[in-house]
Amino acid sequence: MKKNVIKASYFITGDSIVEEVLVSGYPDPSIRFAVCNYETKKVSYASDIILDNGAILQPLTGDIITKGVVLLPSQAEPYLSEAVLIKDIESFINCYLDLPHEFYLKLVSYYVLLTWVYDKLSVIPYLRAIGDYGSGKTRFAQVVGSICYKPFFLTGATSDAFIFRMIELVKGTMVINELERINSDLQAQITVILNNGYEKKMYIGRVEGDRTKVPTTFDAFSPKIITSRGKSKDLALESRILSIPMKPTKRKDIPTMLDDSFWAEATLIRNKLLTYRFNNLYALPTQGKEERLNGVEPRLKQTLLPLLYVIQDKSMEDELINYALDFQEQIFSDRSFELEALIAEKLVNLFDNNDKVGVKDVWESINKELDDKEKITTKAVGLRVRGFGFKTKRIQGVYQIEYSQPVILYLKERYSLTTFQEGSPQTPPSPPADSASEVDIVDMGDNRQMTLGKEGV
Incomplete structure (x- = not known):
């Protein structure tokens, strides 16, 4: 009797968290699972796992893994403390990327941390670098994206079918570089993903197959990093995005090219973050912080609360609260022009x-x-x-x-x-219904626009 084989990069068993890792090597890289026991936190490695129902769990294979389309850890490595881990992330980012303020460096670092436990939560904000040509947006996508949870990078040559399947298959961090340069048809699909991918259970329906026309649903819930020249005019979507303003750097110590040493450092950070995931996926405190965002409107509170859950530093919490209030004022200002x-x-x-x-x-x-x-x-x-x-x-x-x-x-x-x-x-009451607007226009720069459908919230 042929045994059932399940291919996955991540799995939860009765007593363990299972994550796929990739050890680079010539001529063939080694693909295996890192298996962490819930209680003992002991990590072991296996090429496959026999599940309780008799099915065989095997890691994903193929080009998306071996060619680095999806970036994986190579093993679980220890870190001294969360505070030291955050400093390691900050140092790595600051070495290769110039952010406009120390607060943004901290914010981005905590967002990276958040991506490694996002599936514990019901909502995930997006992170965006915004600025003109030459401001460092692509470098932002490369550096920050490289240490997020299972990142995969999208380019203008990507098809919508590939995107939907990657999100469903990998459930990692989607990195969208230069949104304006992606063709308009794909932009429309990405917009659907962004409008539905910040919250669990917001499935996207599609019809698959030229002949069979099979109705299929896709789960788009995952962290997302975006770079673009301008903001969206969809304020509901904007309130889900943490924006980092980018400017051309004047620093002389930032490497012009990202060589092998960069990718080796990124792997080391991912290895430590894998251990962070093992330690915190089912131990992350998700209570007691909501009151800190009193005075912030519900949608923005929902966006920022996940970050508060991973922040253990009181001063950084205070800075995030101030950021939230400034963010809210900007949203109010933008609304006045609508x-x-x-x-x-x-x-x-x-x-x-x-x-x-x-x-x-x-x-x-x-x-x-x-x-x-x-x-x-x-x-x-x-x-x-x-x-x-x-x-x-x-x-x-x-x-x-x-x-x-x-x-x-x-x-x-x-x-x-x-x-x-x-x-x-x-606290005024929420209205019984959302705005009846069915179409919004997003300014994509260079006099180009794209149409957004009615908000799926």
Whole structure:
């Protein structure tokens, strides 16, 4: 009887965590498993594992492993402490990459740490280097990506089928370099992945096979590193991204080329991080830190909380809180330029000065400020008004908006339209529905744009 063979780079058994490792060698590299017992933390190595159900677990093989498409550790190596491990990561990054501030160096280092235990959590933020040509974005992708959990790098020649299968197969860190230079069709697929890959259970549906047309779902949940010249205009997606502003370096000590010594150092760091994963995947404290982000809006809190879980340094926690508040202010500022913010502003102003407000009143007020090409329909206004949480009622052929103080208070805080008066609720209620916007445009630089579908959150 032929035994069932399971190919995987990672597996959980009844008593162990199993991770694939790759020992480089000539002419053939050695592929095997590192197996860590939950209780004893003892690590052993095996070429395959017989599971309780009789199936044989074998490591992934093929070009994606042997040619380094996916970067793996070579073995589990000890580290002195988490504090020393973070310093090792910082030193490695700082040796090969110039980041604009020490805080960003710490932030990136902790993000690297987070990627090695991300599957313990339900949400994972993304990390992005943003800047013009020559600012070090590609170096950022190489250096930071090389020490994340099972990184694989995407280029413009990659197909969407390859991306979906790699995420599903490897469940590692996806590194997307120069997003603007990827063809528009692939950009659209990457956008779908980004909008659905930050949270568990957000599966992406696809139809596979030219003839059979089999419905298939893909799990896109994984860490992702992006480099780009500009920000997305999808503010929901932006709130999931930790952005690092990049500038051309003036340092003379950074190597121009990344030679073999760089890749050897990266492997050593990955080896220590594998041990960190073995030690913390089921021991990571995920309670008691949420209150530190009080005052931060729920979506941003959800984005930053995973980082707080891996930070054990109090001063770094404080710096992250300050970063969160600055990040939130930037989001508020960006929202003020959005169409939704304009609609919210007109709604609030109209209700401040009128007992009755109709959808048409809001529409007329908005279109007075828009160019002919930007003008919107009453239907579009009505969809967004209802998306905020207002109810509308047709009276004598005119859609009137029913006043709702909780929704007005929500809009005032969300779009920074006014300061709350004494006695107002500190945390306005969330609206019953998201914005009804179906399409947003992302500025990709060089006068190019790409279309984003409705947010999948």
